[in-house]
Amino acid sequence: MPSGPMSDTILAALAEYEPYRELRAGKIAREEFLNRLEASPGGLEQRLGNARHIWFLASRYPADFDRQSDEIFAQLRADGIVAGQPSVAEFEAFRRRLLAIWDHGENRTFIHPDEARVLYFLSMAKKPKRMVAIGCYYGYWAIWAMPGVAAGDGRATLIDPNPAVTALAEKNFKAMGFGERTEVVTAKAETLFAGMDADIDMVLLDANGGRDNPDPNYHGKGIYAFMMEGIYDKMVDGALLVVHNDYRPNIGSNRLAQKFLDNLASKLDRFHAFVDSRFRKGRVTPTPDGLGVYLK
Ligand SMILES: C[S@@+](CC[C@H](N)C(=O)[O-])C[C@H]1O[C@@H](n2cnc3c(N)ncnc32)[C@H](O)[C@@H]1O
Secondary structure, three states, X not given: OOOEEHHHHHHHHHHOOHHHHHHHOOOOOHHHHXXXXXXXXXXXXXXXXXXXXXXXXXXHOOOOHHHHHHHHHHHHHHOOOOOOOOOHHHHHXXXXXXXXXXXXXXXXXXXXXXXXXXXXXXXXXXXXXXXXXXXXXXXXXXXXXXXXXXXXXXXXXXXXXXXXXXXXXXXHHHHOOOHHHEEEEEOOHXXXXXXXXXXXXXXXXXXXXXXXXXXHHHOEOOHHHHHHHHHXXXXXXXXEEEEEOOOOOOOOOOHHHXXXXXXXXXXXXXXXXXXXXXXXXXXXXXXXXXEEEEEO
């Protein structure tokens, strides 16, 4: 598999898969697409190999990522989680620049195009003064929020314990012109919470709990509960929490994705119990990897 966005690989494979072409062209409905994907994944199996890529991601890929992100943002506005309508033309100019400059190194990312676009819109609507990205990896998700941080003359803190990815995040943020307003910290986020000021108005959550931690509840996306329990008091009233890989069984699921979803969602039970009782409102949106947005 090449480095860079996994969506490039999945979309290239889907582009040669007749049922997806028909879905894109509006000739068949998603149900028909799923029937055909299930009955005959054809060349997708050879090109994508991994069952998660085929059954989970491909079955949740929309016919049009831009349209899907517009619908998601409109829904979040209707929910009262965000307000305003950021400029699509400005987003497209930013996307062009980012795609020309960004260095993925040897890394692969599962940030899908609608997850990037929704985050850009959220940041432009919120214009955070202080954003914290937990599990920033090499910055490829957080970068989409930086135009909003810059528009609010805000600052960002990116956190990840892996020095190889934080070095690449730092390099890319500088290349994109956000070096001055960004601090990249190589650490486990939970070691930093106590020393943080209580002025955070946007949190991005995408860490993966390491198996070196003796508590199995912390492993994988189970870490989200620990992160929220640690940072919640440092978030101002009205802060936004944006969560990658947020799954709830009935959202964006379909019978093919369901095989994977139940297992993934169960790891988030403690996180969901926390956010449901502490945040004013929230929604899990049906992007391929599930995007949760919560308002404190
Ligand atoms: C693999 S990334 C998420 C990738 C992202 N979903 C994507 O596709 O681009 C998860 C990151 O969480 C980081 N991480 C693990 N434990 C952490 C912790 N305690 N605090 C902050 N980040 C952590 C890992 O080093 C890793 O870079």
